Amino acid sequence: MSSEERFRRLYAVNFEALLAFASRRVEQPEDAADVVAETFLVAWRRNGDLPADDEVRLWLYGVARRVLANHYRGGTRRDRLGERLRQRLAVVASADPGHDVPQRLVVREALKLLSETDREILMLTAWEGLEPREVAAVIGASPVVVRTRLSRARKRMRDLVGHDQETPGHVLDVLTVPVPKEG
Template sequence: MGITADDEFRRLYADNFIAILNYARRRVRQSDDAPDLVAETFLVAWRRRSEVPPGDHGRLWLYGVARLVLANHARGEQRRRRLGQRLRLEHREYPVTVDAGNVDVRDALARLAPNDREVLELTVWEQLTPTEIAVALGLSPEVVRTRLRRARTRLRSQLECHAPGPAGQELAVRAESELKGGKP
């Protein structure tokens, strides 16, 4: 079962355009690559619309496609389609910026195993539940929960071990406060 009518595809696109664009912005190295990833993702969806699951699973399916487009992109094999030229240009009005602080957190995140990092990012950044992530990644919810748990555990461990930096200092202060019986 899939979406076959043009109107259904338009709805899928309208409902998820910003979500997929933001997904891309959070993961591409160059801001200009985000519109390309969006275009490629929806092009795949258009061509395979008969396979897009109905309802909310369509959104999760799109995340699944987007991550695979991203993987191909990372391998340098993304075809450079000249779609979305206007989007590419206007997107530059929204530069991707990252908080300069919290270097420790970003470093710790980067050190996680890719599979673990992926579920953590989908949880926090895309606000997906383990069940939804499971659909998007084609895994069981239990596997997702396990990766999520492991990712948080390792991140916690890394942040607590690498105290220097704003996040570490913040944690150190909190830990000290807790030790003294103060409120965290």
Template sequence: MEQDVTPATRFRRLYAANFEPLLAYATRRVEQPEDAADVVAETFLVAWRRAAELPPDDEVRLWLYGVARRVLANHHRGGARRDRLGERLRQRLRVTSSPDPGTEVPERLAVQQALARLGDLDREVLTLTIWEGLEPREAAVVLKLTPEAVRTRLTRARARLRTALGHDVGPSGHVLDVMTARPQKEGR
């Protein structure tokens, strides 16, 4: 190295002489051209930070290729991690994604209107057991009734709700999703 060359001047020369070859090297080893530019930028960042440790001019190009190789390895590992994370997220979204709530609006409105036509106690028994998820014995505590009375009222309230919705009453039975979906034909 010349005695009167500053580290900044040496770096500029190093950059000018090696940018294109390093970019070509990186471009052949990545999928996206933008990634190659990132690899080269990271390589020169390492060179800038380690300017005091750079090898002599006749060895610096090989040193830069070695740095670029390690940067590429990190890039590929990071890409593999991103791909694995992306796949896990896609799987989780498939499992947890719910259907478009807009498709349920007409049914929800019909249920709400039918509930509004029921008596207060029928509506309360249904909403406590269906929407709040309480067992009849738990709803009995809330309503200050016996569990048997709640079960009887629940059966009658379901039948009244089905009638209010315009569905055939059919034989009585236990349907948990009467509030969230169209009632199915029930059998004994």
């Protein structure tokens, strides 16, 4: 019997038992399917090293246990990372000066009317605080091109939101944040 035929038989004989094994140890059925798939992937990769037929099921259970251990560790890491991210987002959201600008919707609508490149250059400069040379590295352009595009994008944005700086909550100051000095 070829190694492929042996693997097919191994899969057919052990799939349901391994799925039941994994299902009893995870919360979501999708996770059990992932564990079984990973277990058989290991078996496929190690097809030449598989034990004799009477020991192969036990070997598969051992592989499945290690896959489950990795699954649990990964889940714990994801949960911790998710919690840190939620905490960080809460801080960032509460500290976002955009929430205090009464006309933020006007700014967002105006941004939508700009080209994608102009919008990205403005946002990277004003909101992320990047210098033109840093923006150039992010978007893959030269700093000279970025400075020119930034100047033009600011003008287009001023044209879209207006020039009346006497209006309370005017958003022009948000758009004309001084560009940090380079170097």
